[in-house]
Amino acid sequence: MTRRATEPLDIFIEGWGGLGQAWGISKMMAEIYALLYMSSSPLTLEEMSSKLKTSRSNISLNVRGLLDLGVVQKEIIRGERKDYYSAEDDIAKVAKLLALAKKRKELDPAMEVVARALEAAETESDEAEFITQRLEELNRHMGFVNAIFHAFVGSEIDAAGLAEVVKIKESHS
Numbered sequence: 001m002t003r004r005a006t007e008p009l010d011i012f013i014e015g016w017g018g019l020g021q022a023w024g025i026s027k028m029m030a031e032i033y034a035l036l037y038m039s040s041s042p043l044t045l046e047e048m049s050s051k052l053k054t055s056r057s058n059i060s061l062n063v064r065g066l067l068d069l070g071v072v073q074k075e076i077i078r079g080e081r082k083d084y085y086s087a088e089d090d091i092a093k094v095a096k097l098l099a100l101a102k103k104r105k106e107l108d109p110a111m112e113v114v115a116r117a118l119e120a121a122e123t124e125s126d127e128a129e130f131i132t133q134r135l136e137e138l139n140r141h142m143g144f145v146n147a148i149f150h151a152f153v154g155s156e157i158d159a160a161g162l163a164e165v166v167k168i169k170e171s172h173s
Contacts, residue, residue: 009038013052024102025069028054028062033071033087033094042075042084070097096153103149111142 013034020030031052036043045063049056063085066072071094075084088094114135121132 012038023098024105026062028058029065032059032062033066036072036085036087037089042086044082044084069101099149100153107142107145111146114138114142
């Protein structure tokens with residue numbers, strides 16, 4: 001039987017970890033981010049390992065992934081030989097970085113497959129015409145999702161970005 005967390009920090013770390021997969025990151029990455037986000041000072045790999053009750057190598061591997069995503073930074077503390085880490089505290093920026101990573105992993109490859117299939121499509125038969133129509137429909141829908149994404153991750157959600165989303169949506173109606 002698993003003991004449920006009762007301390008606010010532990011509740012947050014446990015809950016945030018459970019949400020990690022929805023954001024395209026592992027449970028451990030989400031827990032590390034949560035711990036660093038709630039920490040008032042940068043932490044070492046050893047401190048994170050102790051708090052999260054997992055191996056230092058597991059922490060190190062997952063911290064590297066968070067560094068690659070840009071949601072964790074390495075901190076230099078003068079006079080210290082150990083590496084320290086802190087979390088990006090701009091949650092809007094974190095959401096955008098995670099969305100960008102998820103888009104690269106999921107939407108971009110799907111759009112590429114549809115584009116390649118459309119390039120190869122021949123409309124000489126009824127079946128080929130049907131396939132082409134389906135691919136074009138998929139392409140329009142993915143273009144709409146892509147436009148929404150770009151409106152979200154842009155430096156600012158501007159009128160031009162929103163107008164593009166509305167234009168694409170209206171062409172679907």
